[in-house]
Amino acid sequence: MNAMNPITTPALALDRLGKTFRGVAALDDVSFTVPKGALTVVLGAAGAGKTTLLRAIAGLERPDAGAIHIGDKDAAGREPRDRDVAMIFDNLALYPDKTGFDNIANPLRIRGMEKGVIEAAVKDIAARLKIAHILNRKPKTMSGGERQRVALGRALVRTPALFLLDEPLSSLDAQLRIELRAELRRLQRSLGYTFLMATPDFAEAMAIADTVIMLRAGKVVQIADPQTLYDEPADREVARFVGAPEINLVPAEIGPGGGVRLAGGLLPLPEKFLPLLAPEARAIEVGIRPEDLALAPVEGAALSGVVTDIEPLGASVAISVEAGGVEFRLVVPVAATASITPGLAVGLSVETGRMHAFDPQTGVRLA
Known part of the structure; x- marks a missing residue:
């Protein structure tokens, strides 16, 4: 990497990072940047490489290839304590014999800060996290949520260049x-901190991220803002991972004259599918989000079938x-299901403009 302009330097830059364990790639050519003051989420299933990635950035794992820059500094050869990062784990690792105050104050005392400065900093972060009332208690007397807040406070009381959060809320x-x-x-927004957070929970990523980095088998498969990740998934697996209930994936065919044949019905060809038209019929896999389906009268419906299951979700119902x-799942308001029972014949209408087309072999999104 070339020398970085301090005005535009990201908080973190990874360039073709690689790490292998016993011949299996845990990280494979991973490259991305994290802007200063942003909350970036690494999203992926268990085993995707999220923890290995954060440990490599923190200096707890040595990568086999690639470069890590934290701010304008090359992290190569730097010990964890010299990287100006704070890492927050799910396992908390609080000192059991220290009070909440002492746990939070510990990193500041290690740095030799003055007593008055430490006290002010601890009280400030405790107030922000709403834990001032437990500062004199030890972890064994705290609830799980209180211990988690103390652990967060211990990390947030510092002002490092980068916070690394490894599934901090999963327990x-x-x-x-x-x-x-x-x-x-x-807190991240009000204090201007830079967070890189790993989670397997797509809802968590959607709720808080500025940018989501989708990691699968050690590879970055998509980098996007949360809504783009949902609306324009890079491939079939991203579409399946992001969303609940899961996206409906249906074998389909685009006819040479237009129209999409699937599940015994014929749907009008969406405009975004026009580039897929060919002289001969073309096989695709169509993705339809549950919220893009609706119940309709059987007569004249684009698709028709039989209700097989009803799952109450509170304000809505998954049918x-x-x-x-083909089994379709759709989500409808409770009020629309009063007369719906298993075995009932129903029609389905489809928001065709929001359908996705995937390559049946590679899974890559075509439209």
Whole structure:
């Protein structure tokens, strides 16, 4: 990499990073940047390489190839303590014999900061995290959420160039996880911190990220803002990973005269599918999000089938419909399901302009 302009230098820049364990690539040609003051999320399933990536950036794993720049400094050969990063793990690793105050203050004491400065910094971050009332208690007397806040406070009390968060909320219950991720986002924005956070939870990524880096088998497969990742997935697997209920994937065919044949029905050809027209019929795989399907009268419906399952989701209901040998899942408001029962014949309407076309062999999105 060439010398970086300090005005435009990102907080983090990775260039073709690679790491192999026993012949298996954990990281494969990974390149991306993280802007200063941004919250960037690395999203991927278990085993995708997320933790290895963060450990390599922190200096806890030595990469086999590639370069890491933190700010304008090359991290090669630098010890973890010299990289100006703070890493937050899910396992918390609080000192059990220290109070909440002492746990948070510990990194500042290691740096030899004055007592008054330490006290002010700890009280400030405790107030922001709403844990001032537990500063004099030890971890064993705290709830899981309180311990998590203390661990976050211990990291956030510093002002490093970069925070690395490895699934920091995964051990918490759903409600607390939602509450804490909102607090994390608020703190990150108000303090201008730079976060690189790893998670397998697409909803978490969608809720808080400025940019999402989709990692699969050690490779970066897409970098996009959350909405683009959802609306324009790079391939079939990204489309499946991002969204719940999962996207409907259906074998289909584009006729030479236009129209999309699938599940025994014929749908009008969306404008974005026009480049896929060919002199002969072309096989594709169509992706339809559950929210882009709706119930319709059987007569005149684009697709028709039979209700096989009904799953209440609170304000909405997920309905499974078997049509033409394919099971579709759609999400509809509760009010629209009063007379819907398993075995009922129904029609389906499709928001064709929001359909995706994937290559049946490679899975790459074609349109």
